[in-house]
Amino acid sequence: MKATKLLVIIGTLLVLGLIIYFPGRKLAREHVNYETAVQNHPLSCISCHYYTQRTGFISKLINEDYLSPFNLTVSKDGRRLFVIAQDANELLVVDADKKNVLHKIKVGIHPHSVILSENGKIAYVSNQWSDNVSVIDLASSKVVDSLKTGNGPAGLALSADGNFLYAVNAFGSNLSVINLKTKEEINRFSTGNNPTGIALSKVSKELYVTSRRQNPVAYGEPLVSDFTVVNDSTQKLKKYISMNNAYLMENVAFTPSGDLALTALTRPKNLVPAIQVERGWMMNDGIGIIEQKPNGKVVQLLIDEPNSYYSSLFDVVISPNGKKAFLSSSGVDYISVVNLDSIRNIIANTSPQMLKRLANNLGTSSRFVTKRIKTGAVPKGLALSPNGKLLYVAEMLDDKIGVINTETLEKIYTIDLGGPKRITIARKGRRLFNNAAHTFQNQYACYTCHPDNHEDGLEYNFASMGRNIVNVISLREIADTPPYKWSGKNQSVYKQDGMRFSKFLTRTESFNYEDLDALVAYIKTGIKLPPNLMYNKDGKLTESQLRGKEIFNRSVDNLGKVIPKKSRCVTCHPSPYYTNLKLEDVGTLSKTDDSILFDTPNLNNIYASAPYLHDGRAKTLEEIWTVYGGDDNHGRVNDLSKIELNDLVNYLKSLRGSNYEKSSLKTQHASF
């Protein structure tokens, strides 16, 4: 009897199991098909529901805290390396001979660069997300002071006399001059847009500051990014030098003789319809060369080759004899070795018209690139030993320092910085995000148009030629703000980066599902929103911002009339992401757009995302209403005074990530 009962129970459970299994599997299949927009993605729950966990136990289980070496410098005796571990918020002191980490010094948030004082006793570390510079006593390996900077300090340089520290403020687009005796910022210069790199010519005593974003212009106008030149002796702004058709100038270096300044740069083709990748049609990589003499030439040469591109140039260093330059291409994991005499020869013996052409010539690199040296994953900062015999490479996503013999031009060993050995799914995704191998002939990586996981400030013509111009969208808070594309056609990151992405953008084999899982895991979990230290440091809004907040949330206009719900800012832009995740018509359709609605953008840190609107037509937030929003389709604004509009804009600039707003909200601390 008991056996019969048992059989009945088992049989019932089996039947119930089958009843649940088949419809459940069907539902799961439909769900996965919807999310991935393909019919054959493996029916695996962990792809989306495990790898993309951002908080809690599972997140801790599947992720690791990596170091991510970003920039580095070498002591004068060559025995110590000082390495920025960006994701660990540390400065690592490395014994270059014994190849081990001696000290880990906690610095500010998201450190960017490190330099040493002339006597080698002090290290200065810029903390990009803390708006300060850590002053470190290297004898005790302790942070002994903190110097306040502008917003987003990146590159650092000391004045020739060692009395002043220059800090490049990447987010504020200016340069802080700090008196090291008084520890006060004594001056601040406006620079080009989004500067990061800085170098001092020991000959001319001039400082060159790079910029990564173009000067704001309407789509179709020539793209120009500026170098800022400051006289170190007089501490006066000297001039701006235009670098035409180039951006993402990350770093700059001078030759020891001071005859040339070199910068790594990218030459985008955003004004050319994106109809092919072949023949350098989308993105090129090169060096900018500025002759240091009266009426010196400003020249650009590509380091790419026909059929082969060296994407995401980052750093440039020059050998002590001024004969070689080394450039890191973090999109392809290569160092390019440049013969500077060949460069000098090209500049001296080529007509101005021909030099202009060479800026777009893929074959010229064969005249000056003498070697390509393979590195670990995503080479960023470079540093030469004092005698110039060794080149140290920050292999960011390997947590290692690659060491290259500059005579044999071979990588001779690596220094393991002691990061986690396990490569997590998200870390793999981050490597894919940064690597250009998933674009035809390595022409660009996801990172190229989304530097710092943000956007590059450009508009592109991806769809019909001359039509549907689109402003690149930031990836910050992307996990929580579907749908994707301005048209909102993509319901998930999976679809956004899937088959059509490969067909129309990367134009090579699409990601396999394993890689796509990893990429999505990184994009949905690993992208951090910087704090909004410029406009909302601590959550206390200014009076103007508070007035602007009232305008943002208002339901009645200045005339006492009720504002229709659809015309209230807060209706389409509710917190915490300030988007209703829907498509809307705000009257911005142009005659070159297909007749569509546009995805409502999220607004946190919107101050850092100029230009604005779907096609980037508004150079500033103000222009959204003063130039393009006069018909009240994009919120009721016509009743506002100029001061009130300023208040509204000030409030918008204060918006910051929800993780900074709600202390109770758990944030993902793991790095990838």
Added chain:
Amino acid sequence: MEGMIVATQVPKNLQNANYYNGNSWRYFSKSKIVLLNPNRVNKPVKVLTNNFYAACTPQISFDGKSMLFTAQKSKNDLWQIWEMNLENLKAHQITTSSKNCIDPTYLPENRFVFSEIDSDSISKKGIPLFTGNLDGTNISQITYNPTINFASTVLKDGRILTISSEIYPKEKEAMFMVLRPDGTKEELFYKGAKGSVIKSRGFETTKGKVVFIESSSNKKTGDIMSIKYNRPLHSSVNLTQEIKGDFYTVSQLKGDTLLVSYRESKSNAYALYEFNSKTKKLGKLIYKNDTLNLLDAILIKKHNRPRNLPSEVNLKSKTGLIVCQNINFLDSPDKISKAVKIEILGMDASLGKVTVEKDGSFYLKVPANTPFQIQTIDNKEQVVNGPSSWLYLRPSERRGCIGCHENREQVPENRQPLSVRRAPILLPEQIKEVNKKRMH
């Protein structure tokens, strides 16, 4: 079979290679495919295609387990494409065309590309490339210009590299053209010196080079040429300049070692040798037979699959789009061109003239799968440049060029062509002048 070599074996006295229809060059009467061990010098070979009247030009699959080849089952059969399982040596026919199908090579995703010869129409239509599934389905033409296309291979980047020569209105010298497997984005990859002849299939090595056989205008015998994938138009090196004799085919054996068909003089048969591309010296003899030539030798080996490129072709579309940045942009800034119009030339007639924009740009919508040439014209109706090589666009293909006769290593200036601010000009429907009714 891994590590063995397959090759085409043909009687010593070869007919002269016919570069027009491929006879005795891309396919050989009474040929056999043989198997041999590269480490056992001059040991007897094993014939793999005894059941065929003729079989030649073997190509190995990416997993090293199968072989594509061209064959005639019986004497008067048409040449068709076959595949052999190298584990059980069973062969199955892939194409069943009413025309000769030759020169197959593997594409990713169980697909292949080959040349189809219609002897009656070569003079006007050339020899187009076709692709299809390895089960013989979905066979379709991918090239549509009047060119002869032979000896395709697939580059690691996923594109097809083919020996191509224009045939209409007169035959021109062959060059390597490269195109995507859907036939789009066809462009020049390599062109030899005047009078040179490309004689063999290109082979992309693991060292970033493409090696092939070429004869020069003053030396009719074949030399091994090497070009860099990264700079194919300006990197050719003759590896055998100092070697007397004649090379017929080349592939990679391992590292710097190539596998070559070579004969010292015309009185010898082509034998198989190793060749060191670094020292430029002929190496070990692998197989020699005084009465038989060994050609098209290739190592049986698992090798990396090329990229599987996505296709932009939409067969529902009947047109393609082409944009040019500036027709007056030439190969040197010193050269001045003052063209103001282009004329689109079809095979039989002019499709019309179009006035270009002030910046020299044009933007056209033309019938897909239809050959055309472009020539530039000045304001006195005189031809400035052209006609160009034959072009074609696949359905829904979008293609760009930066100028006319420009340096092939030049990339576009970052500038929006004025022409794309309007809708494309339709040809041949509106063929006389610039369409005044263009959109926006």
